[in-house]
Amino acid sequence: MNNFNIVVSFLRSVEEGNFSQAARCMGLTPAAVSKHVQQLESELGVRLVHRNTRALALTAVGEMYFQRMSNLYSELRQLEQDVRHHGSEVGGRLRLTLPNGIGRNYFLPVLNEFSQLHQSLKLELHFEDRIVDLVRDGYDAGIGDQLAKDSSFVAKALLPLQRLVFASPAYLTRSGTPQTLADLDGHDCIRVVSQNSGRLMPWEFNDNGVLRRVEVEGRLTVNDPFAACEAALQGAGLAMIGTVQAYPYLATRRLVPLLTDFAPPPRSIYFYYAHRRHLSLPVRLLQDFLMVRMQKSMPPIFGDGYRWPA
Template sequence: MDKLHAMRVFVRVVEANSFSKAADTLGLPRASVTTTIQNLEASLGVRLLQRTTRRLNLTLDGAAYLEGANRILSELEELESTFTTASKMPRGRLRVDMPGAIGRLVIIPSIHEFHQQYPEIDVMIGLSDRPIDLIQEGVDCVIRLGRLEDSSLVARRIGAMQQVTCASPEYLAARGAPQTIADLENHVAVNYFGSRTGRTVNMCFQSDGETIEVPMKSVVSVNDADAYVTCGLEGLGLFQPGRFMVLPHLRSGALREVLRDWRPPPKPISAVYPQNRHLSPKVRVFVDWLVELFERCPLLQGEDEGDEVCATGRLDRPAPAPELETETTCDCVA
């Protein structure tokens, strides 16, 4: 029996808490995963997992074996990664998840560049606004927006998203354009609520270092970024999308920015991955590529820089300094 293979299968089964999910993420038949665990237990002479109809539970021996297996596999991966050279490119399947708007408008249009640099990496891109359990779903890396708090995941800051407060001309003609924060009492918003919490995200404004959150009345609330923009275009209220999502509509006049002196603060964009795993070469090069992509992407520039880049191709906006943070699930529009 290949003990290293058996260790990897065992760790994946525990992480996914399911034989079938582990089989899917490993690309193996379920029967093969079951047989591998049975053979491993027979070889060790102990029971590693207690199986019930609803879940798997580690035995005491299983917990001890898991700790040792994780340590061995991490050390092996780290050792192998030290021999990765320019002539031995990172390879394998890379599963990433990201907000739909960022994926469609920023990353996917440039993913061919990443493939040209790393042709042996097969990128699987999931587009969703829902929270992702990286361990359970076998995802290597996720892109998330907003402030990140303590958890078992680590994040690297890769960029920032500028936001605007805007509305359709029809809505503004009917209600008037707000001139101050106090004027918002006479307005309604398209509200965005988090898929995980169901909590409505307040509108946020910043000026001269002062930040104000304003809860808004609404006639409709959504939890999807594309639907959020569509509702704004249909005149259902004020809303605060990422500027890159509505830049063509602002230029065409289909949307108009309001409260320019109280613009929303930028939202950090982070690449998030588990901290209990060695950062594999394929994840590392993908995150490095994202940093470079976000630095030069015209859609993520500020108003003046973005317009000039689109007109001239000049790329002179510095990238945000990479930062390490810990991650929490955040309810953000993207």
């Protein structure tokens, strides 16, 4: 398609109901608008509208084309607006909900970077481990892996969330390295109690395509995965924690991933908001920032055959 103006003529003609009104809105003649639509039909090789002297009606394929092209054109206009305003000061308030552990330890530094870029924008961060109704609770957006079952939510995958067994080199030197799931028996395993349910978080593995739960024992139990990560760093035992928690210590081998052949498939951590249309500029800018920034600190995915986002 050589000229996007012919698409705009088609969209405006459908919205206004006839070529004459579309022409007045666009500052063109009805003949020019009609010619644009004919040119578009010729390029696509299909009839988009049925014409008469007073009005036009969409064909079936014209209806499909109009709906999808309207959405694309709306996104294009929004993109142009965002780019024009990107270098200017963005004000107002952005109210965001995040899970406690990952929110504080992983996303808070990233959000501070975003805040430094837009110093006129006020960030209001709420850390809470529950499923949040964004509209009811008055949030602009959220970050997390637990989403309310609401079809109006738009969710963008930011990071893989995969739980795996990790240990420090000092512990493995002292106690040995488990090679099979059966080897977990007799190891000192750091267990984590869920702050939501109050129950021990299970140790689950992918055993030849079957999700297998293994009962483990240990002297230390905590209610925070980041505390379990810290205990593992100190040599207290094996810890089944998220790769997000362990990621800062993998490159320096302060933590060693174990039983990677049995790694369960990852879930996703999302950036989500309630509605696609009329999305505020601060939310759009934050979404774009997070999608780019997270690529720079992406934890690895362990196991065969997995592709993220899930």
